[in-house]
Amino acid sequence: MAPHEAGRAAGGRPDDVYAAPLSGEPLPRYRMPDREADPRVAYALVRDELSLDGDSSQNLATFCTTWADEEARRLMAENLDKNMIDKDEYPQTAEIESRCVRILADLWHSPDARNTVGCSTTGSSEAAMLGGLALKWRWRERRRAAGADASRPNLVCGPVQICWEKFARYFDVELRRVPLEQGATGLRPHQLRGHVDENTIGVVGILGVTYTCDYEPIAGLAAELDAIQHDTGLDVPLHVDAASGGFVAPFCQPGLEWDFRLERVASINASGHKYGLAPLGVGWAVWRTADLLPEDLVFRVDYLGGDMPTFALNFSRPGGEVITQYYDFVRLGREGYRKVQQRCLDTAEALAGEIAGMGPFTLLYPGTGALPAVSYTLTDPGAGFTLYDLSDRLRTRGWQVPSYPLPPDRDRTVVQRVLIRHGISADKAALLAEDMRRSLEELSSGARGGGERIGFHH
Numbered sequence: 001m002a003p004h005e006a007g008r009a010a011g012g013r014p015d016d017v018y019a020a021p022l023s024g025e026p027l028p029r030y031r032m033p034d035r036e037a038d039p040r041v042a043y044a045l046v047r048d049e050l051s052l053d054g055d056s057s058q059n060l061a062t063f064c065t066t067w068a069d070e071e072a073r074r075l076m077a078e079n080l081d082k083n084m085i086d087k088d089e090y091p092q093t094a095e096i097e098s099r100c101v102r103i104l105a106d107l108w109h110s111p112d113a114r115n116t117v118g119c120s121t122t123g124s125s126e127a128a129m130l131g132g133l134a135l136k137w138r139w140r141e142r143r144r145a146a147g148a149d150a151s152r153p154n155l156v157c158g159p160v161q162i163c164w165e166k167f168a169r170y171f172d173v174e175l176r177r178v179p180l181e182q183g184a185t186g187l188r189p190h191q192l193r194g195h196v197d198e199n200t201i202g203v204v205g206i207l208g209v210t211y212t213c214d215y216e217p218i219a220g221l222a223a224e225l226d227a228i229q230h231d232t233g234l235d236v237p238l239h240v241d242a243a244s245g246g247f248v249a250p251f252c253q254p255g256l257e258w259d260f261r262l263e264r265v266a267s268i269n270a271s272g273h274k275y276g277l278a279p280l281g282v283g284w285a286v287w288r289t290a291d292l293l294p295e296d297l298v299f300r301v302d303y304l305g306g307d308m309p310t311f312a313l314n315f316s317r318p319g320g321e322v323i324t325q326y327y328d329f330v331r332l333g334r335e336g337y338r339k340v341q342q343r344c345l346d347t348a349e350a351l352a353g354e355i356a357g358m359g360p361f362t363l364l365y366p367g368t369g370a371l372p373a374v375s376y377t378l379t380d381p382g383a384g385f386t387l388y389d390l391s392d393r394l395r396t397r398g399w400q401v402p403s404y405p406l407p408p409d410r411d412r413t414v415v416q417r418v419l420i421r422h423g424i425s426a427d428k429a430a431l432l433a434e435d436m437r438r439s440l441e442e443l444s445s446g447a448r449g450g451g452e453r454i455g456f457h458h
Helices: 038-049 070-078 090-108 123-147 162-170 191-194 218-232 319-358 389-397 426-444
Strands: 117-120 154-157 174-177 199-208 238-241 265-271 281-289 299-301 309-310 359-364 373-378 403-404 416-418
Touching: 070 319, 070 403, 090 117, 090 319, 090 389, 117 123, 117 319, 123 162, 123 199, 123 238, 123 265, 123 281, 123 403, 154 162, 162 174, 174 389, 191 218, 199 218, 218 238, 319 359, 319 426, 389 403, 389 416
Parallel strands: 154 174, 154 199, 199 238, 238 265
Antiparallel strands: 117 281, 265 281, 299 309, 359 373, 373 416, 403 416
16 A cells, blocks of 8 residues: 555545544654654644643733734745745735835934935844944944954843844843833833944844833834933944834834934834734834945855845844845835724723723733833732732633833833734723732632742743
């Protein structure tokens, strides 16, 4: 019998999935099987294992997109074979990437949106690292041109996401993380002078702090760097990590100046697969003007069929996410993005009101003015339970709600955060609030969980 015929019953009919040979033993853990299997059976058994994962729609820890419409799913499937790096073989996919860069440059008020530079990436982390590399290269060129030492670069920031720690470690840059002031939700402008010096390659401002969901005052940071240059001569560029806020602020807070309207802002990174609404696997890096991306960082590849410039940490990667991002731009337009994000903001604000009324919480960020989210602490640390206990209790109902310590003093303030994304309806938020009340009643009666610390996701 041929291998592909194994698992067929008499008369040529396929066996029942759970009567097929493959289903009679655990799936391989350590060694590839010798024989091939019926794809129908392999699919069913792997799918069964994946059912043990959490429900992504109840994951209120992640910023990432967990919902996509049918047309987006079809585009992803139809373009499964396209390699984003192979621009000569897939010129229209490359053109779509360029269109997205120009659209984002225009959205973020580049002074020359049609001619500036940018690129797609696998996510905002890679895009942030590319922005950091450009800052380091330009700083090093200036130092060498002045005959100065260029061996001790530093980057100044507040409570940034771990990708910036990776950047600093991988590319040998000192990361100067400014401590949060009491009651602050991010870096404050007056803190910069104590940390910026001649070795500072740039300052990172965050439009949507991972830990609190608030925006840092980007315009204030830019103004302070202008003042520092006036007083000391130090010309320090500003990079905006707009991983999430870059797809919220333009539509719901259009008057907020955080982007290329500020001359001090040299580059911006954002995540298409967060509030950009695209499926997982796409981010964006855009520079204010083309000259701010050093030519030395751009490689030219000629062995894929043409002379192609590339600036990325990865090489081969799928093109479907970029194509679907463009589909979102075409389908939703500015009006559609505004409707989606405003509905999320409205839901977050309503949930914040529910949480504030439950009693034991103090809101850090109430769901208005920045990201569609809520963050809060326990008002009384001696309440008899912790936020980690509450995370555990909510997990029994399927909710993934993270609790974590605020940096840099990780022994003092523990925060809980709920993110509202596209696909999290007002009804689902109301159900969460009901389960929170029920969990608080159980915890107050002494029925606590095991206290396992539930992490957060960027």
